[in-house]
Amino acid sequence: MTHLLENYGKRIPMTFTHGEGVYLYDQTGKQYLDFTSGIGVMNLGYSFExxxxxxxxxxxxxxxxxxxxxxxxxxxxxxxxxxxxxxxxxxxxxxxxxxxxxxxxxxxxxxxxxxxxxxxxxxxxxxxxxxxxxxxxxxxxxxxxxxxxxxxxxxxxxxxxxxxxxxxxxxxxxxxxxxxxxxxxxxxxxxxxxxxxxxxxxxxxxxxxxxxxxxxxxxxxxxxxxxxxxxxxxxxxxxxxxxxxxxxxxxxxxxxxxxxxxxxxxxxxxxxxxxxxxxxxxTQPAFLAEVTENAAFLGAELADKLADKASVVAIRQLGLMVGIELRDANQVPKVLVAARAHGLLVLSAGHDVIRLLPPLVMSQAQLADGVAILEAIL
The missing domain is CATH 3.40.640.10 (Type I PLP-dependent aspartate aminotransferase-like (Major domain))
Incomplete structure (x- = not known):
């Protein structure tokens, strides 16, 4: 990337070639469960026909x-x-x-x-x-x-x-x-x-x-x-x-x-x-009702699997927008790297928070998969 300004810092050395559903695929063909939605953009996933x-x-x-x-x-x-x-x-x-x-x-x-x-x-x-x-x-x-x-x-x-x-x-x-x-x-x-x-x-x-x-x-x-x-x-x-x-x-x-x-x-x-x-x-009531149901499921999974971790200070949530505050801010970038290694994409926020913004169309099974990866890492 020699012709671009460096205002985004050193970019992560990976290129996504395509997306399907709530997954992204890099240049090697590796699949990633996307808990970022492109920073809250791809709310309906990559297969919104x-x-x-x-x-x-x-x-x-x-x-x-x-x-x-x-x-x-x-x-x-x-x-x-x-x-x-x-x-x-x-x-x-x-x-x-x-x-x-x-x-x-x-x-x-x-x-x-x-x-x-x-x-x-x-x-x-x-x-x-x-x-x-x-x-x-x-x-x-x-x-x-x-x-x-x-x-x-x-x-x-x-x-x-x-x-x-x-x-x-x-x-x-x-x-x-x-x-x-x-x-x-x-x-x-x-x-x-x-x-x-x-x-x-x-x-x-x-x-x-x-x-x-x-x-x-x-x-x-x-x-x-x-x-x-x-x-x-x-x-x-x-x-x-x-x-x-x-x-x-x-x-x-x-x-x-x-x-x-x-x-x-x-x-x-x-x-x-x-x-x-x-x-x-x-604007379909049934769709937003499902988002609310899945958000409750995600909250319960996070509380069950992560809330008692020594590294976790607090979990904050509204709908499918979650912040996991860590005790050590220096651990945040390490968690992001480890998550990618396990096929999960997550974000940071503030100084000491892991931010989750999964697509609104993510299933409960997929949400559980993401939480399980974070549990293993934390």
């Missing part, structure tokens, strides 16, 4: 359309996402772009105010999204950042209350802090956020990783009775195709008048074709 057929048909029809013209596919996908009947959509190409749109809209709606974000949160690496990502390792070297952001401690009601002032216009947060260590929001913290929303502060919920069925519901905030003013989503929405979306309550959407924001490729017909197929699957 309805999505593949939709994409192929769209490539043959019209692969790209300018946003100068009507695109019925965008309307259809937006309708699936607006299951509550109170949001309008702006399509982008990634989670960071969706968050940039959300931050811009918040500034339009609440001029001359600040936006509150949380330590260990992650919202992207573009300048606005990075400025809302309160992690030194992400922000270091890029000062001066975009002004107007303040921070508090996630899941700390006292810290939140102390950070909110009469200048606070919006609060951006994740339902589960993924990159920060797989930490789900608490009910008490969500109630505090709702209280500030009633005072007129906008709630921006970053569902880039927790949306699209990952938690057993279309959006993670549904578990906590929240009704966000602005929602962002990406990753699993296209099951491999680059797509992001910002949803804004209808009464706020009019702030984005012509020319205020845009994207050449946002809402591209190919990405929309894939997203439509994905959402058609995700």
């Amino acid at each position: 309805a999505g593949k057929a939709a994409v192929k048909a769209q490539v043959d029809a019209i692969p790209h359309l300018s946003n100068l013209y009507e695109n019925p596919l965008q309307e259809e996908v937006a309708a699936y996402l607006d299951y509550q009947g109170s949001y309008k959509a702006f399509f982008a190409n990634s989670g960071a772009e969706a968050n940039e749109a959300a931050l811009k809209l918040a500034r339009l709606l609440k001029p001359d105010t600040t936006i509150l974000a949380f330590e260990d949160g992650f919202h992207g690496r573009t300048f606005g999204a990075m400025s809302a990502t309160m992690q030194d390792k992400i922000q270091k070297g890029f000062a001066p950042l975009v002004p107007g952001f303040t921070k508090a401690v996630y899941n700390d009601v006292e810290s939140l209350s102390a950070a909110v002032t009469d200048k606070t216009g919006a609060i951006i947060f994740e339902i589960v802090q993924g990159e920060g260590g797989v930490t789900p929001i608490t009910q008490a913290f969500s109630e505090s956020l709702k209280a500030f929303q009633k005072q007129g502060i906008l709630l921006i919920v970053d569902e880039v990783q927790t949306g699209n069925g990952r938690t057993g519901k279309l959006f993670g905030f549904e578990h906590f009775g929240l009704e966000p003013d602005i929602i962002t989503s990406a990753k699993g929405l296209g099951n491999g195709l680059p797509i992001g979306v910002m949803l804004a309550k209808t009464e706020y959407a009019t702030a984005f008048t012509a020319g205020k924001h845009g994207s050449t490729f946002g809402g591209n017909p190919i990405a929309m074709a894939s997203a439509k197929a994905v959402l058609k699957q995700l």
Whole structure:
């Protein structure tokens, strides 16, 4: 890899040639059980035939359309996402772009105010999204950042209350802090956020990783009775195709008048074709019920096989999003290497967490196989 920038560090010396179901195969033909979903992207696995057929048909029809013209596919996908009947959509190409749109809209709606974000949160690496990502390792070297952001401690009601002032216009947060260590929001913290929303502060919920069925519901905030003013989503929405979306309550959407924001490729017909197929699957109640059932099974397996390990501090979970906190952070990269040797792909998060993001279509037998490998390693 001599012609590429090294911003991803030293890449793992293996190449995947194809995927099938919930498995990936490398250049030697070795099979790997994928507990990463391409970092939460391939939610429906590598054999989602309805999505593949939709994409192929769209490539043959019209692969790209300018946003100068009507695109019925965008309307259809937006309708699936607006299951509550109170949001309008702006399509982008990634989670960071969706968050940039959300931050811009918040500034339009609440001029001359600040936006509150949380330590260990992650919202992207573009300048606005990075400025809302309160992690030194992400922000270091890029000062001066975009002004107007303040921070508090996630899941700390006292810290939140102390950070909110009469200048606070919006609060951006994740339902589960993924990159920060797989930490789900608490009910008490969500109630505090709702209280500030009633005072007129906008709630921006970053569902880039927790949306699209990952938690057993279309959006993670549904578990906590929240009704966000602005929602962002990406990753699993296209099951491999680059797509992001910002949803804004209808009464706020009019702030984005012509020319205020845009994207050449946002809402591209190919990405929309894939997203439509994905959402058609995700909006089937029986499908999400099965995800919830399998998530409960996975939680029980982890508790039974890993919770009492000396190396394990805690296991955190919401749906099929799991963080296994280890006592020794130095063991995390070793576990990743050992897992690959045993034919299992897992991720890290934060400093000391093994992150699991299995495809939503993974069977209980396959989930058990993955846990058994981790049990042997730990």
